Amino acid sequence: MSARDAATPVMQAGQPSLISAKNITKTYTMGDQIVRALDGVSLDISQGDFVAIMGASGSGKSTMMNLIGALDTPTSGSMRLDGRDIAAMATDELAAMRNQTIGFVFQQFNLLARTPALRQVMLPLTYATPRPDDPEQQARRRLEQVGLGDRLDHHPRQLSGGQQQRVAIARALVNNPKILLADEPTGALDTKTSDDIMCLFTELNRQGITVVVVTHEADIAAYARRRIVFRDGKVIEDTLTPAKAVSAGAPRLQSTETRDDAA
Ligand SMILES: Nc1ncnc2c1ncn2[C@@H]1O[C@H](COP(=O)(O)OP(=O)(O)O)[C@@H](O)[C@H]1O
Ligand SMILES: [Mg+2]
Numbered sequence: 547m548s549a550r551d552a553a554t555p556v557m558q559a560g561q562p563s564l565i566s567a568k569n570i571t572k573t574y575t576m577g578d579q580i581v582r583a584l585d586g587v588s589l590d591i592s593q594g595d596f597v598a599i600m601g602a603s604g605s606g607k608s609t610m611m612n613l614i615g616a617l618d619t620p621t622s623g624s625m626r627l628d629g630r631d632i633a634a635m636a637t638d639e640l641a642a643m644r645n646q647t648i649g650f651v652f653q654q655f656n657l658l659a660r661t662p663a664l665r666q667v668m669l670p671l672t673y674a675t676p677r678p679d680d681p682e683q684q685a686r687r688r689l690e691q692v693g694l695g696d697r698l699d700h701h702p703r704q705l706s707g708g709q710q711q712r713v714a715i716a717r718a719l720v721n722n723p724k725i726l727l728a729d730e731p732t733g734a735l736d737t738k739t740s741d742d743i744m745c746l747f748t749e750l751n752r753q754g755i756t757v758v759v760v761t762h763e764a765d766i767a768a769y770a771r772r773r774i775v776f777r778d779g780k781v782i783e784d785t786l787t788p789a790k791a792v793s794a795g796a797p798r799l800q801s802t803e804t805r806d807d808a809a
Contacts, residue, residue, distance in 0.1 A: 562629070564724060564756055565591040565614050570623035572609050572779075583609040584620070585779035591758065593724065596751040596789065598767035599760045601776035607760045608729055610776065614758060615648050615727050616640045628724060645673055649718030651728035655710045657702045657717075663689060664698040667716045674721055688716040692746060708739035715746065719755075726750065729760045737765075744769040748792045 572584040584606045591597055591614075599607050612618040613625050616632050619640075625632050628647050632640060657666055667685035671678055678684055689695055692712040702710050711731060718726055726747070732740035740763075748769055751757045761767050768790040775783035 562593060563590045563626070564593045564595075564628055565589075565758075566624075566626040567610075567613070567620075568624045568626075570610075570613065570620045570625055572606075572613065572618070573621045582779050584613075587623075587776075587779070587781055589774060589781060589784065591756065593756055594751070594754060595772060596748070596757045596770045597759070597772045597774060598770035599758060599774050599776065600762060600764075600767055602762070605776040606779040607776055609779075611727055611729050611758070611760055614725070615650060616643045642675075645670070645721060647724050649715075649721065649723035649726045651711070651714050651718050651726065651731045653730040653733040655702070655707075655714045655734075657710055657713060659702055662699045662701055663694060663705070663713045663716075666713055667720050670717060670721050685716070685720055688719050689713070691719070692716045706739070707735050708742055711735065711739075711743055712746070715743075715750075719750070723755070725756045725758065727758050730762075731759060732761065732763070732766055740766060744790075745792050748789070 567587055567589050570584050570587040571582065574581040574583060587606070587610065599610065601607050609618075613620055613632070614627070616627055616635075617640075619625070619633050619635075627643060630643065632643070635643065658669075661669075664682065664685050667688055668681045671681040671684065686695070686698060689698060692715050694709060694712050694716065697705060697709060697713075700709075702713070705713065715726075728747070731747075732743055735743065744766060747757050747759065757770070759766070759770060767773055768787070769792070770787070771789045772786050773783065774781055
């Protein structure tokens with residue numbers, strides 16, 4: 547990746563801002579109607595933060611995540627990611643930014659049905675520049691990290707829901723992203739498995755990765771250290787919260803759910 551824009555360093559209390567939104571709007575035109583999905587949003591997220599984004603359906607959470615993930619650009623306002631203004635970036639630059647900086651995790655896992663876990667996790671490395679020397683070893687290491695070292699050849703239908711989400715998390719991590727973006731990552735999982743996945747995010751955050759999780763469940767948001775609430779495209783609350791205690795050796799990086807029903 548090219549160097550940070552040195553002329554305008556983004557700093558917040560001495561910490562570099564990884565994500566910096568200033569007075570962002572995002573509007574969609576539907577026929578003669580204008581939908582204001584985001585309406586003057588400003589927020590800064592620092593390296594190492596663990597943030598929960600909350601709010602009712604339609605409040606603008608996914609739109610915000612798309613901007614943070616460089617999947618989209620704002621209608622107005624400034625959106626900086628890792629020090630660079632995404633509004634000023636060409637499509638291929640945005641793609642490179644996504645590949646190098648962001649790992650995405652989705653509610654429905656978004657795995658390929660007929661592909662074993664190891665190959666799913668190797669896939670993003672196909673597009674990485676420079677191409678790593680040993681993509682298979684990197685993918686294996688990430689699967690071990692999420693507790694699936696013994697499931698390398700399993701296809702999604704041979705894995706529980708929680709295990710499928712772990713494969714998706716390993717895939718999100720394989721390019722060493724700075725930010726893990728998860729939109730309702732536990733929305734398709736039962737409570738116990740959801741807690742295991744949040745413990746895994748907690749552990750990854752402890753290892754230094756910035757985590758941003760969209761959820762509408764307070765129990766899930768409780769794992770984060772900061773809660774940002776959206777309503778009608780605006781931030782109505784942005785508070786630091788004590789993160790839910792997760793013991794260091796806890797369920798996290800083990801394959802704890804082999805007994806779960808397959809999703
Ligand atoms: N591609 C789109 N085209 C038109 N309207 C959209 C589009 N994406 C989102 N919206 C509208 O923007 C608002 C915010 O949507 P969204 O960010 O998906 O909310 P949330 O994720 O909080 O449920 C909603 O009113 C939604 O209908
Ligand atoms: Mg959404």
